[in-house]
Amino acid sequence: MGSAATATTRHRGAGRPWWLVERHLLVYRRSWSVFVADVTEPLLYLIAIGLGIGSLVGEVAGTGVPYARYLAPALLATSAMNSAMNEASQRVFMRIKLEKTYQTMITTPMTVRDIQFGEVSWAVLRGLATTAGFLVAATAMGLVRSPFALLAIPAAALVGFAFAACGLLVATLLRSWYDYLYLQLFMLPMFLFATTFFPLDRFPDAVRPVVQALPLYHAVTLLRQVCLGRIDQHAALSAGYLLLLGLAACALAAGRWRRMLQS
Amino acid sequence: MTSAHREPLLVEGSGLGKTYPAGPGGAAVPAVRGLDLELRRGEALGLLGTNGAGKSTTMRMLAAVSPPTHGTLRVFGLDPLHDGPRIRARLGVVPQDDMLDQELTVRENLVVYGRYFGLPKRVLRERAERLIEFAALEAKADAPVTALSGGMRRRLTIARALVNEPEILLLDEPTTGLDPQARQLLWDRLIRLKNDGVALIVTTHYMDEAEQLCDRVLIMERGALVAGGSPRELIGAHVLPEVLELRFTGTEHAAGCAAVKELIAEGAPWRLEVLPDRLLVAAADGQDAQRRIEARVLPRASLVRRATLEDVFLALTGRALVE
Incomplete structure (x- = not known):
């Protein structure tokens, strides 16, 4: 059987991460419910809090923007974060600990770098799908008006990248499902206080730097500026923060993944 | 090869x-x-x-x-x-x-x-x-x-x-x-x-x-x-070509063991290994060993077989359980 192998096996290194994405596509074709759940959750928040409570709030002080339009981009950022983060931490953790998917993959021409690149790409794609679904719904509800909102797609991809990279790092740090609860202990307050529901000037002065250090704060800032069409230097600053966070997490994760799979 | x-x-x-x-x-x-x-x-x-x-x-x-x-x-x-x-x-x-x-x-x-x-x-x-x-x-x-x-x-x-x-x-x-x-x-x-x-x-x-x-x-x-x-x-290279397996009824086990040891002391070119339930006698000629041992002590059952890789493995790595 041997001689034919070299003729048919290709070594196109560039294509390898895609083969992992292809595997995930095959599996997710059977589980559309995940996508539906990802889009539904932020929509429910948008209706209950954005439109419901928003009708009591009126405009957000100092911005002249109705509350629902103020909230929508923040929920967009959160859903891009959650779907990328959940994919890259929860699912990847299962594949590491339970399913040993990667231990199998590294016996093929796939390298650890290919696997990481594939997983990040897949998580970004999932984040993008969620974002696009939510953006369409929010636009239909009249909550997105600026043509700049189209920039929300690449912005959400950047948010997805940063959190997918963090997820890959976190997945190597979790020892069991109980550790996952600690992660939620960080994610939930971040969701509530990263200027998702109210602006930075509502926080006491002493707390503001803490809020501004949160990754989600920068994701929210970036998407809010883009969706409202009010872009200033803060958007660039936040984009830079997310890019650096993603690259740093990738670099840290690379070492841990190599030790985990190739020792 | x-x-x-x-x-x-x-x-x-x-x-x-x-x-x-x-x-x-x-x-x-x-x-x-x-x-x-x-x-x-x-x-x-x-x-x-x-x-x-x-x-x-x-x-x-x-x-x-x-x-x-x-x-x-x-x-x-x-x-x-x-x-x-x-x-x-x-x-x-x-x-x-x-x-x-x-x-x-x-x-x-x-x-x-x-x-x-x-x-x-x-x-x-x-x-x-x-x-x-x-x-x-x-x-x-x-x-x-x-x-x-x-x-x-x-x-x-x-x-x-x-x-x-x-x-x-x-x-x-x-x-x-x-x-x-x-x-x-x-x-x-x-x-x-x-x-x-x-x-x-x-x-x-x-x-x-x-x-x-x-x-x-x-x-x-x-x-x-x-x-x-x-x-x-x-x-x-590592074991004698044949193995004689001897089984004794309960108390006879020690006697059988002693008999084989005696024969080896007298110059029989064998190697004895004592297991809880049987004796293994490695020999160049298993049937000859069987005859000579049975002249002194009668086992409940005996069997001559060719040495296997398992005998080599056990001879080289010992019988102790490795965890």
């Missing part, structure tokens, strides 16, 4: 070693040290050793997954450190735990795994068909792998390892946990592959398996090679 030497050399390792970095509170212990090995096309090499002897670490190094920390290794003439993907493209790996993709069906497992090698889907669809037949899994082709029995999972894992038509197949304890029928079926498949020119490297705890499948065997202990050669050569 002489014909095998003319076949091209596929694996060449010399002074191969792997030391894992020290864990918290522990010193770094070499998992494998000073291992020399080579493998030619169509050859079957067995790696034997107790748990922790370094078999799996050796397999991971040969599979270009875990880089060696000492010595040199060439697989297909390439360096695993720099040409890992190119080497792995020509290897088939059957891991100890099946590690099948739980989210996919039998057929999808073959096709998706083949995609990791960059093989076109059209080629893979056709190969998956052939491999499903090879693994005798036609009835389960579209079932989720979670619905397979242990033997079926093992066969699928082997079929999966063949999807890239490898030149070397690495099998880590391929038949552990299988019933005798499933083992026979697997051996049959492996012998067919070997006849097709695929080189095999097998780790196993079953000495009959090594004797049946392997042209050459390496016996490892605590990371180092203790003996190597064909099963026949090893038997010739």
Whole structure:
């Protein structure tokens, strides 16, 4: 059987991460419910809090923007974060600990770098799908008006990248499902206080730097500026923060993944 | 063996070693040290050793997954450190735990795994068909792998390892946990592959398996090679050719033991090994030993058999249980 192998096996290194994405596509074709759940959750928040409570709030002080339009981009950022983060931490953790998917993959021409690149790409794609679904719904509800909102797609991809990279790092740090609860202990307050529901000037002065250090704060800032069409230097600053966070997490994760799979 | 030497050399390792970095509170212990090995096309090499002897670490190094920390290794003439993907493209790996993709069906497992090698889907669809037949899994082709029995999972894992038509197949304890029928079926498949020119490297705890499948065997202990050669050569070099097994009724056991020891003291060229339930007397002529012993003490049952690889293994690595 041997001689034919070299003729048919290709070594196109560039294509390898895609083969992992292809595997995930095959599996997710059977589980559309995940996508539906990802889009539904932020929509429910948008209706209950954005439109419901928003009708009591009126405009957000100092911005002249109705509350629902103020909230929508923040929920967009959160859903891009959650779907990328959940994919890259929860699912990847299962594949590491339970399913040993990667231990199998590294016996093929796939390298650890290919696997990481594939997983990040897949998580970004999932984040993008969620974002696009939510953006369409929010636009239909009249909550997105600026043509700049189209920039929300690449912005959400950047948010997805940063959190997918963090997820890959976190997945190597979790020892069991109980550790996952600690992660939620960080994610939930971040969701509530990263200027998702109210602006930075509502926080006491002493707390503001803490809020501004949160990754989600920068994701929210970036998407809010883009969706409202009010872009200033803060958007660039936040984009830079997310890019650096993603690259740093990738670099840290690379070492841990190599030790985990190739020792 | 002489014909095998003319076949091209596929694996060449010399002074191969792997030391894992020290864990918290522990010193770094070499998992494998000073291992020399080579493998030619169509050859079957067995790696034997107790748990922790370094078999799996050796397999991971040969599979270009875990880089060696000492010595040199060439697989297909390439360096695993720099040409890992190119080497792995020509290897088939059957891991100890099946590690099948739980989210996919039998057929999808073959096709998706083949995609990791960059093989076109059209080629893979056709190969998956052939491999499903090879693994005798036609009835389960579209079932989720979670619905397979242990033997079926093992066969699928082997079929999966063949999807890239490898030149070397690495099998880590391929038949552990299988019933005798499933083992026979697997051996049959492996012998067919070997006849097709695929080189095999097998780790196993079953000495009959090594004797049946392997042209050459390496016996490892605590990371180092203790003996190597064909099963026949090893038997010739390390144990006497025949074994007399003697069983006594309860209290007679000690008397029988004493009688054999006496004969050995008088010059009988045997080696005695005392087990809880029987005595093993290694001898050049088993029947002669049987006659001489039975003249002094009568066992409940006695049997002369040829020495096996298991006798070699136990003589070299001892009988103490290794955890």
